Amino acid sequence: MRFSFSYITITVFFLCIFFPVAAINAQQVKTMSIYKDPSRSVDERVNDLLKRMTLDEKVGQLSTLLGWPMYQKVNDHTVEVSQEFKDAVKDRKIGSLWGTLRADPWTKKNLENGLNPLLAARLTNELQRYVIENSRLGIPVFLAEECMHGHMAIGTTVFPSAIGQGSTWNPDLLYEMASAIALETRAQGAHIGYGPILDLAREPRWSRVEETFGEDPYLNAQLGIAVVKGFQGEDISSGKKVISTLKHFAAYGVSQGGHNGAAVIIGDRDLQNYLYPFEQAVKAGALSVMTAYSSIDGIPSTAHDKLLDQTLKEKWGFDGFVVSDLGSIEGLVGSHNVAKSPQDAAAMAINAGVDVDLGGNGFEAALIEAVKNNQVSVSVVDSAVSRVLALKFRMGLFENPFVDTLNVGKKVRNEKHKALARKVAQQSLILLKNEGKILPLNKNVKKVAVIGPNAHNIYNQLGDYTAPQPEDNIVTVFKGIKNKLPGAQVTYVKGTAIRDTTQTDIEAAVKVAKNAEVAIVVLGGSSARDFKTKYIETGAAVVEDDQGIISDMESGEGYDRATLQVMGKQLELLKAVKSTGTPTVLITIKGRPLLLNWPAENIPAILEAWYPGQEGGNAIADVLFGDYNPSGKLPVSVPKSVGQLPVYYNHLVPQHQDYVEIDAQPLYPFGHGLSYADFEYSALSVNVQEKELQTIVDVQLQVKNTGAVTGEEVVQLYVNDVVTSVVTPSRQLKDFQKISIAPGESKTVKLQLSVNDLALLNVQNQRTVEAGTFEIMIGSSSQDIRLKEEFEITKSIKL
Secondary structure, eight states: OOOOOOHHHHHHHHHHHHSTTTTOOHHHHHHSOGGGOTTSOHHHHHHHHHHHOOHHHHHHHTEEEESGGGEEEEETTEEEEOHHHHHIIIIIOOOEEESTTBOSTTTTOOTTTSOOHHHHHHHHHHHHHHHHHSSSSOOOOEEEEEOSSSOSBTTSOOOOOHHHHHHHOOHHHHHHHHHHHHHHHHHTTOOEEEEEEOOOOOOTTSTTGGGSOOSOHHHHHHHHHHHHHHHHOSOTTSSSOOEEEEEEETTGGGOGGGOTTOOBOOOHHHHHHHHHHHHHHHHTTOOEEEEOSSEETTEEGGGOHIIIIIIIIIISOOOSEEEOOTTTTTHHHHTSOOOSSHHHHHHHHHHHTOOBEEESSSSTHHHHHHHHTTSSOHHHHHHHHHHHHHHHHHTTTTTOOOOOSSSHHHHSSOHHHHHHHHHHHHHHOEEEEEGGGOOSOOTTOOEEEEESTTSSOTGGGTOSSOOOOOGGGOOOHHHHHHHHOTTSEEEEEOOSOSSOSSSOOHHHHHHHHHTSSEEEEEEEOOOOOOTTOEEOTTSOEEOOOOSSOOOSOOSSTTOOOSOOOOOTTHHHHHHHHHTTOSOEEEEEEOSSOOOOHHHHHHOSEEEEOSSOOTTHHHHHHHHHTTSSOOOOOOSSOBOSOGGGOOOOTTOBSSOOOOOSSSOSSOSBOTTOOBOSSOEEEEEEEEEEEOOTTTOEEEEEEEEEEOSSSOEEEEEEEEEEESSOSSOOBSOEEEEEEEEEEOTTOEEEEEEEEOGGGGOEEOTTSOEEEOSEEEEEEEESSSSOEEEEEEEEEOSOEEO
């Protein structure tokens, strides 16, 4: 159905959007169905609607189909629903769509055939209008979208990838970012944002490290809570918020060998580390959780009753819905081999606690057959449907299914959001090394060489799960430096590719470096998908093995690594530039920790940028030339060798002994990050208040900026339970605070430990604070500890 908007049509449409409830008179309220009556409670409306639904309609509400085939773009002003959507409404009674507005090489949606924000809003309104008018009960559809570092759609703001977000160590900033993403997503008519990913990145060979906040349970939890609250706000019916879907439940990031979706072998006690961020986000109000492709100790996460029903729903009190990852219900048959048939797989998944099938092929006919064959009770189906319907009612979709198309352009990728993307990128940048204080560079420099495969490549800068971008949307490092130095001669030479060794001209790079006052070399990796990339059904990329030019992509979903070397001839390029004698600065843009041993020994300044998003080039130039003092801290440990793995900081005691070839320490530790300022820590005091179930430890210290410029410092508090009944780490992050301090200024920093921060799982798997000595360590990283103090807990507490 096509749009034909006249003045009268728009006026009527506008009134229907903003005054739907007021149009219902008292007589209509008396005669309408309970589920259509906005004055009734959510429970009343859900129960009434459930009684009216057939089994087919119920199962349809549990099916989330791929959304991008559901429309046809006629021209730049007109979009219509597709016949496939009409058939899905009629035959499949669908309840949700996923990725309707998504654009990337997998979906085959690009800048020409994809949707801009205005067309997206028009389309989602038409999808809702069609399903309401052409289904028996008129239930609006849920529209879910990928939202990990911005809404994955054309024309939206692209923020730094999650590993960069984690490097900010700034929950308040991530709340602001998530609020902007939610507004952009909801303005276009979507309701659910997939994110944040709360998996721990403790296996850097894994392809999806970039999508996580890092390796630490506490840091991931605090940042995850901020994103959830930014997405959902206080009221999901406000028209500005989306439902947050936590990914991937659980322990997905520590599969054997770093293989994406492979088996996870960990014990019940260790599993609690991976559950902790999810538990905290659920308690903060997260309304949706996605299962993982992996299995845990032989049980697939999509059929894990103890994980989903017993822990998530019963123990934690989760009242949202669980959605399978794409195709993971079918994977119980085809990948894990724990189900004989699709019917068995559907029964296993829903009986374990999966409420919604992402993809639309895991439930539907198979689940209906499972109910008819008494493998699944109707009450189990009703419970799942109730969870979905409750959120549709809570979001106000029955009263307000449409969005305002008149103002969508003001809400998506506006100047405020672009400025915010730059701010997040600034705070995500980590100064790993600054020998001789070569940085910041002098703005009076006249000749600058910008070299490397990631110096001027827009997609290499953005990371996985990114929509196609017009070139003028993205500021590369080369562009950012030119913006910063309008009067200087800034020369760019690629030098080489990320992986392909045939695209190499090191001689040209050496020539411009010799002629420059400073050489800025931008190396690393890439998660940039192109339209030649092949994909499996879940959308994960397949590593290509053709004999043509090899793409840059070496990270991103499906691109697991066997080594962590900087690929291709990049190090050869860096060594050649360094050999010219021109002062050299290295910037790394990448999605996972790579081995930087040679640069760490030979390059005076190294700046870690991860994937810094659309404003990354401006943010990097701000740091290089001193307009922003870097404040990022590593959310992951950087190894010296793959043979050290795992190398995360909070491993269990005893202390790791050195290897024959190298020591056991990381090249750069968790929490590391330098500044142009210097910070002095002093006056640590610890006050313990022991109360039954409410023990609080108040920690206070002074931090002084002894440098010449204003800087932000992340004060990190680590705890060691000195003698324990079970083996524990020698230090665990339990609080942190990011503060800005002017030169010569001293600030009081107050941190706090709750009874939960001091607890462990004892031999009986009971959460307990054990009496004894605890050590507090305050520092600028997990290894740079500046202050220490001990305190005593006199009585054990069972939680």
